[in-house]
Amino acid sequence: MKKLIIKKDKTIRQKVYHHIREEILKGTIAPKDRLIEAKIAEEIGTSRTPVREALHNLELEKLVISIPRVGYVVRGMDMEEVEQICEIRAAIEGLAIEWAVRKQRDRLIQSLKRNIANQKKHITKGNLNGYVEFDAQFHDIIARLAGSERLLELTQTLRRHMLRYRIQCIYMTETAERSLHGHERIVDAIEKGDFVEVAVAVKTHLIQARDDILYYVFRDADDNKA
Amino acid sequence: MKKLIIKKDKTIRQKVYHHIREEILKGTIAPKDRLIEAKIAEEIGTSRTPVREALHNLELEKLVISIPRVGYVVRGMDMEEVEQICEIRAAIEGLAIEWAVRKQRDRLIQSLKRNIANQKKHITKGNLNGYVEFDAQFHDIIARLAGSERLLELTQTLRRHMLRYRIQCIYMTETAERSLHGHERIVDAIEKGDFVEVAVAVKTHLIQARDDILYYVFRDADDNKA
């Protein structure tokens, strides 16, 4: 009878959803692992119903694959998909910056600079764990200030998918430093007001992230397919 | 005991899902309408379970809003959201064209030209009903040839959301003609191999669609909010 992590969710379904999602993203449950309603239900001490519904949500989010009357399997991604997500993210986050600048330029720049200061602090202290937080926050600030719930969720979902693999290399100082530098370039471009430069900076940053993933994660194995 | 439309779906859940989705998109069920598990279940002669799960899917797709222990409501969109979706679509479909061109340029152009020929045929015959089909197909061809399941679904979802409102004005000859012209411009740009021109054409096309919706649908009322 395992304890669930997240408390604020109202329904069991949501708790289970976040719980399993976290386990998949952290890698506690690996791609190709099978998820069985009844087993999970027993593990966390509930009935099949909420588990089942949580799994359906995860399926829609493309974190698990459901084969009717057979079972659920944790989904994995191959290199190609990582590349695709990177490009999609670049396009969408570019858009997000445009919107955010148009709506609240000053606040955006201010928030991002404060965030970058924090990123630096944690890197120099060697606290990569803390850095990852602010890395995520950087992109979140942009998406939030863009002022579109839809865009926000879209970016978050895509970012989550990447983080799942990125988490395996973001804890290296060099990777983190490259990432920080990418963020700085983006902010510079925003401050200059040069949208083309922003687009390039965003794309470069994400290509960097992609390459890190491809190098560190997919170096040898491509048994991650699903 | 209403008949369900789609046959190929294996599970009742999927049938119900598509059934309700169609009704929402067609407007048979209007924004703000309440959806009650038990009632729907009775209507289509099944139990609450599959209905419930279908509604959850629709919630994830943002077609309905679910308030725990209170009920489900059909979601509506305001002007702002329509605008946002247009811009997101422009960004993503621009990307889709890039990928499709890179991977199978000739086939893409060929398919699109054939599609446009069909569009023209139906417009000149005044068969706007048929035109709508090929309008959708045009964007589908691009997304499919881009070769990314993820991108495909993304574009389809966003397009569906717009179609929900666009359907109210696409049946006017002028709107359809403007749309056709937009498609032609896109294909021209693709053939020229000018990606900047493509991006502009896509954006223009979608802005056109947006303006049509804003003009014909949101002209007076903004009681569509949800």
Added chain:
DNA sequence: GCCTAGGGTACAGTATACAAAATAATGAAA
């Protein structure tokens, strides 16, 4: 030895019963 058929198992899919919560309705007191 290989292929096929039949039955058993392990799941998810569906139905139904019950619990919990939010809202609406009711009635009494100020």
Added chain:
DNA sequence: TTTCATTATTTTGTATACTGTACCCTAGGC
């Protein structure tokens, strides 16, 4: 008449029992 508390009602959330299907494995024929 208004307001507040209390009760009914409505509707989802959860639990559980049952059904249906895909897969595996074994046995029997070729």
